[in-house]
Amino acid sequence: xxxxxxxxxxxxxxxxxxxxxxxxxxxxxxxxxxxxxxxxxxxxxxxxxxxxxxxxxxxxxxxxxxxxxxxxxxxxxxxxxxxxxxxxxxxxxxxxxxxxxxxxxxxxxxxxxxxxxxxxxxxxxxxxxxxxxxxxxxxxxxxxxxxxxxxxxxxxxxxxxxxxxxxxxxxxxxxxxxxxxxxxxxxxxxxxxxxxxxxxxxxxxxxxxxxxxxxxxxxxxxxxxxxxxxxxxxxxxxxxxxxxxxxxxxxxxxxxxxxxxxxxxxxxxxxxxxxxxxxxxxxxxxxxxxxxxxxxxxxxxxxxxxxxxxxxxxxxxxxxxxxxxxxxxxxxxxxxx
Amino acid sequence: xxxxxxxxxxxxxxxxxxxxxxxxxxxxxxxxxxxxxxxxxxxxxxxxxxxxxxxxxxxxxxxxxxxxxxxxxxxxxxxxxxxxxxxxxxxxxxxxxxxxxxxxxxxxxxxxxxxxxxxxxxxxxxxxxxxxxxxxxxxxxxxxxxxxxxxxxxxxxxxxxxxxxxxxxxxxxxxxxxxxxxxxxxxxxxxxxxxxxxxxxxxxxxxxxxxxxxxxxxxxxxxxxxxxxxxxxxxxxxxxxxxxxxxxxxxxxxxxxxxxxxxxxxxxxxxxxxxxxxxxxxxxxxxxxxxxxxxx
Numbered sequence: 011x012x013x014x015x016x017x018x019x020x021x022x023x024x025x026x027x028x029x030x031x032x033x034x035x036x037x038x039x040x041x042x043x044x045x046x047x048x049x050x051x052x053x054x055x056x057x058x059x060x061x062x063x064x065x066x067x068x069x070x071x072x073x074x075x076x077x078x079x080x081x082x083x084x085x086x087x088x089x090x091x092x093x094x095x096x097x098x099x100x101x102x103x104x105x106x107x108x109x110x111x112x113x114x115x116x117x118x119x120x121x122x123x124x125x126x127x128x129x130x131x132x133x134x135x136x137x138x139x140x141x142x143x144x145x146x147x148x149x150x151x152x153x154x155x156x157x158x159x160x161x162x163x164x165x166x167x168x169x170x171x172x173x174x175x176x177x178x179x180x181x182x183x184x185x186x187x188x189x190x191x192x193x194x195x196x197x198x199x200x201x202x203x204x205x206x207x208x209x210x211x212x213x214x215x216x217x218x219x220x221x222x223x224x225x226x227x228x229x230x231x232x233x234x235x236x237x238x239x240x241x242x243x244x245x246x247x248x249x250x251x252x253x254x255x256x257x258x259x260x261x262x263x264x265x266x267x268x269x270x271x272x273x274x275x276x277x278x279x280x281x282x283x284x285x286x287x288x289x290x291x292x293x294x295x296x297x298x299x300x301x302x303x304x305x306x307x308x309x310x311x312x313x314x315x316x317x318x319x320x321x322x323x324x325x326x327x328x329x330x331x332x333x334x335x336x337x338x339x340x341x342x343x344x345x346x347x
Numbered sequence: 348x349x350x351x352x353x354x355x356x357x358x359x360x361x362x363x364x365x366x367x368x369x370x371x372x373x374x375x376x377x378x379x380x381x382x383x384x385x386x387x388x389x390x391x392x393x394x395x396x397x398x399x400x401x402x403x404x405x406x407x408x409x410x411x412x413x414x415x416x417x418x419x420x421x422x423x424x425x426x427x428x429x430x431x432x433x434x435x436x437x438x439x440x441x442x443x444x445x446x447x448x449x450x451x452x453x454x455x456x457x458x459x460x461x462x463x464x465x466x467x468x469x470x471x472x473x474x475x476x477x478x479x480x481x482x483x484x485x486x487x488x489x490x491x492x493x494x495x496x497x498x499x500x501x502x503x504x505x506x507x508x509x510x511x512x513x514x515x516x517x518x519x520x521x522x523x524x525x526x527x528x529x530x531x532x533x534x535x536x537x538x539x540x541x542x543x544x545x546x547x548x549x550x551x552x553x554x555x556x557x558x559x560x561x562x563x564x565x566x567x568x569x570x571x572x573x574x575x576x577x578x579x580x581x582x583x584x585x586x587x588x589x590x591x592x593x594x595x596x597x598x599x600x601x602x603x604x605x606x607x608x609x610x611x612x613x614x615x616x617x618x619x620x621x622x623x624x625x626x627x628x629x630x631x632x633x634x635x636x637x638x639x640x641x642x643x
Binding site: 024025028029031032033035036037147148150151152153154155156159160162163166167174175279280281282283284285287288291292302303306307311314315317318321322325326 | 478481482483484485486487488489490491492493494495497498570571574577578581582583584594597598600601604605606607609612613616617619620623624627628631
């Protein structure tokens with residue numbers, strides 16, 4: 011098991027190298043001359059030359075790359091022009107907000123999509139099956155920023171059930187003492203249930219927005235893989251042996267059908283991390299996505315590059331985790347590897 | 348050789364008839380596909396003549412009629428500058444459609460050709476193309492698109508380019524797989540033995556066979572391309588106000604949602620949703636016709 015994990019870790023290395031090369035290229039193809047840009051609007055030719063020298067832009071490209079990698083190794087992603095703080099500090103302070111939102115959205119979506127997919131496959135051709143198909147097609151067609159706004163209109167403006175879409179916590183509350191950075195967990199750890207309720211009520215709408223978006227691929231995959239499994243010989247045998255349909259579906263089929271679904275999670279995360287940016291903008295969520303958007307609009311490039319790199323590294327790590335999880339769930343993968 | 352060509356001709360015309368019959372069957376069985384073909388035509392018409400048939404100029408503002416709810420005079424209401432939302436939604440079709448089509452055609456040319464070459468030649472071509480595709484796939488795609496637009500500059504052309512780049516792996520992989528399974532096929536061997544060069548085989552034997560599958564791929568990714576472009580303009584990239592474009596119009600109406608003027612964001616958002624829905628259904632329908640094995 012451990013050697014397999016190590017082997018899989020080794021395959022991450024070329025991917026990471028590729029990611030670093032791409033982000034390096036993105037920093038070096040800035041429109042015009044980065045030195046002119048960083049020197050500011052009142053720059054003289056001398057000051058531009060000086061900036062170019064201090065940024066190392068007068069060196070050959072391979073040397074610039076080495077320097078870039080060196081900076082990354084020291085955790086130096088440059089400074090944000092807007093706040094003046096190091097990009098790494100800005101990103102790490104906002105990461106828990108984004109992570110809490112994304113994981114919460116994924117949790118809701120799995121809680122709905124997996125039972126829906128299973129029921130659709132077991133009762134093929136029933137209304138549940140049709141609902142599943144409609145959800146699967148509609149879900150991928152929904153612009154996530156649009157569903158978010160619709161939910162805000164219905165649940166905040168019309169019904170008044172949800173709080174105003176302005177961040178993680180209402181202004182009347184103070185953030186719980188930081189342990190994990192997840193308000194839901196931290197407020198429980200502090201024993202403050204009022205605060206838990208408040209942060210949950212802020213989290214529900216953006217969470218549901220993300221869930222609606224990621225529901226489709228999970229439900230579709232669950233249905234398809236359940237159908238394949240239900241048509242297999244061992245299910246027929248189990249049925250012939252007179253096992254109850256509950257045992258067949260839950261014990262025999264479900265566990266085998268989950269394997270392709272776990273693989274799909276990788277793709278779902280790619281969508282979720284992107285959709286996260288849009289949802290954060292709609293709900294004024296103080297995560298890394300809205301931070302990157304603000305920086306983008308202000309032409310503040312260092313945070314954007316840092317954000318792209320962070321997201322890519324996180325995504326690679328998530329895929330690695332999914333693969334390892336796959337090995338845990340399916341012993342056959344371990345034997346073959 | 349003439350015999351082979353003649354044979355292939357009769358086979359392909361028979362295949363054409365069968366394809367038509369199959370298409371009728373698929374559409375007959377699934378009326379939704381027919382509906383999506385109709386919607387697609389409507390979108391194409393709106394994209395071609397939209398700006399000339401709308402009742403108001405999409406840019407004309409009239410502050411005395413700002414934020415009016417939908418009425419007979421303004422079907423979809425007016426926005427904060429008093430512009431007619433119906434006219435803007437219809438006029439925006441052109442830009443959104445153009446962005447989607449151009450990016451899909453671009454990735455079809457780059458990704459499709461690279462993938463076919465990788466699958467057919469193998470070796471280093473394959474290694475390089477696959478490595479590039481893997482590297483792109485290592486990023487969350489929308490985030491990579493943001494990074495590309497930020498780096499290359501905030502213009503519509505770069506939105507198209509970024510959308511094409513993030514779709515590259517999808518096209519390259521499908522084209523590679525399809526070219527790869529045909530590499531040693533009978534008709535390729537026949538062409539090889541008749542003295543065709545590898546490049547000629549690639550152009551006249553492999554490409555025409557991979558083409559239909561790539562067209563399906565194009566229609567399947569059209570919806571995603573529109574969503575992606577609208578998402579980028581929603582966060583303020585690419586298209587600048589006051590240009591009518593669905594994503595930016597939703598962004599402009601976002602502030603009005605909280606105060607109850609739902610129509611400002613609703614209609615452009617709904618147009619976007621319907622367009623994407625239509626392209627996805629159309630893609631599924633086309634796939635059922637061209638490649639029945641992949642039906643779900």
